[in-house]
Amino acid sequence: MARLQEDLYGVLTGDDEGRVCRDIPEAACDEQPGNFSAHLFSLALTKIGDGLSDPKIILAWLLQALGAPAFMAGFLVPIREAGALLPQLFIAAYIRSLRRRKFVWAAGSAVQGAAVLGMGVSGLFLKGAWAGISILVLLAVFALARSACSVAYKDVLGKTVTKSARGTVTGTANSLAAGAVLLFGVALASGFLERSFTAVLGALFLAGLLWLTAAITFLRLKEVPGASEGGRNAFDVALSQIGLLKSDAPLRQFILARAFLMASALSPPFLLMLAPEEGETFGALGAFISASALAGFLSSYVWGRLSDRSSRKVLFLAGLLTALSLGLAYAAHTYGHVLGDTGFLLPFWLFVLMIAHQGVRLGRSTHIVDMANEETRAAYTALSNTIIGLLLAAGGVFGLLAAIAGPAAVVLIFALMGAAGALSALRMKEVQRD
Structure with a gap:
């Protein structure tokens, strides 16, 4: 596994065994291949989950299919976007007071996964307004957890991945996720994937499991304690x-x-x-x-x-x-x-x-x-x-x-x-x- 991580890191970053680490603690330098891989797969899994549970498309369609009142679809994006942004304004100082922040991201990812799984369950057992209310409440929980993840991730990335590889790891994860979600969309549009309500709910359940897997993967990061004052x-x-x-x-x-x-x-x-x-x-x-x-x-x-x-x-x-x-x-x-x-x-x-x-x-x-x-x-x-x-x-x-x-x-x-x-x-x- 260590050899595979070294090879993956070398291929994607163009680095070699004599790597120079920039803008990270010296103790984290030797952990670059493993930390890079943990970031890459955790991010890719959550971004695939984002595509499979996109409020703008998947959840909007699901509310219509479940017979929820039409006005509820108008709350999806505001809850998702404002719910992920506004709490950051209040919780950032507390999260930055923690010396290790990977646990915040992992816990937030697990909560996001549980919320998406709950949306899938709502789609199985609820209809109409109750289905809409349930999904909106779970989306609010999802957004709050995402807010914490967003604050924590910037700090963890800055402590565990060298400055010259940060764009590479996030860009590669984005590309992998976009490709996976595109394949799902093409499969559903072409009929290669069974066109059924169950298939859409299956995508939600898969998204939830991806977030839970990402949480476990992220805990493998070797994060050294960091500064916790001044926020x-x-x-x-x-x-x-x-x-x-x-x-x-x-x-x-x-x-x-x-x-x-x-x-x-x-x-x-x-x-x-x-x-x-x-x-x-x-x-x-x-x-x-x-x-x-x-x-x-x-x-x-x-x-x-x-x-x-x-x-x-x-x-x-x-x-x-x-x-x-x-x-x-x-x-x-x-x-x-x-x-x-x-x-x-x-x-x-x-x-x-x-x-x-x-x-x-x-x-x-x-x-x-x-x-x-x-x-x-x-x-x-x-x-x-x-x-x-x-x-x-x-x-x-x-x-x-x-x-x-x-x-x-x-x-x-x-x-x-x-x-x-x-x-x-x-x-x-x-x-x-x-």
Whole structure:
């Protein structure tokens, strides 16, 4: 096993026996191959689990299939995103007070796995509103555990993997997961995998087991005790720096653009609601899964490279793609009697939308890092995350609006938000320019 870990580490990082370790404790240097492998397989397993239980697609489809009220699907992404972001603002200081943080990640992964298994059980035994309530509550538990994992992982990665290999381990895990989820989507769309409700629930149960396996794998990390003092909660930082909203115009413009561009994250469940209820629903689900996985696989590297040149232009283009995909989906649904049957194009619109979403994610993270300096970076990040987290938490109102006016109206609102986000990005500062 040790030899296999050495070979895997050497192939993926280009390192040799005389490795030089950067920015990690000296005691962790000899453990690089084993720690690299533990990170790689733990991350890959959880990211495959993410794809097999994606709230934007899998859980949104499941709620529809179980007959849950339509407005509940509108709460999936807000609960998942805000639930994973907002708690970080309060728990970061406590987690960083622990000398070994791998146990936090492992426990959080186990809780996520148990929550996803619970969703599968809900799908087996519950219907209608009770199924929807159960899945939303379990998703909230999942998000809270993920929040703890997110805080702990950054510190563990920084202590156990050398600086020159961190991007490699996370990028390789992302690629492996995207490939696996893409295969699942293609198998479901083509009929190679039995098109049944049981197959979808089976994917949820598999996802839960993957998280539990990842928790066990992560415990194999050799983590040396680290510093445990000096941490501050981001919420405290945000409160102390609230005045930046008035005095710092570039930050204010960035937060405005980021708020409008939340449309790329919030809209997929409503796009799925536009799909015809009759016909090959399982084939359509497979097409949606494939489109989402393929978009992430193909576009992440390109967006990342473009962001290094101009994150402002990346956010502008991502906003345009968001507006275009959602606007055309709305037009096709609303004027289908004139245009003919265009329901088969919905997976393509989702594909374009998820490409846009990858651009939003990479563009905004690159922009705020390059916009800030060493003195302002913590304040910028804390303040923007706090505001966006609160806005995401309020995003469930779109589900209520869909119940009143229909999902097409909400899709149109998100298309307009994407256009507004693109225009807001144009007004942002070009922070990559010397």
